[in-house]
Amino acid sequence: MLEHCKCGQRYDLDFRLVDYKKHVSIDNVPVLVCPKCEYEEVLPWVRKDLTALLQKLSLCEEPYGIDYTDFNELACIIYVIFTCSPADTKDALKAEIQESCTARINTLLDLYRCAKDAGDRSWMTEIEARLSQLSEKVYIDGQEVRYSSV
């Protein structure tokens, strides 16, 4: 993760409301904010995932709003820890995020095995997509799960 702004100041993490084509409001998108020069950018790992999400959004209905943390596992974990955790140092927060990710990956892997046993292909694909938001590579029973490219 990028830690410092071009001006040398350490970034702060924050969440923003992003408007897409004046049609969809996406709330709680994680961003890096420089407290000194007010430079702001979407987190690098969010960019690709957000682009993929935007491409899937329907623009036919009335304008509507969604919450990004409903669509991205890691954003959800970070949001919960960011808003609820008593940890007050970046290292403590990072450790807590790491721990939550590991727990969530284990839950998803359990679900993945259920989906596999049930032979439910579309459920498996959905879980794979969620796993890929938390980790580049995940192994199930010694086999690497390959994610469909987004």
Ligand SMILES: [Zn+2]
């Ligand atoms: Zn700066």
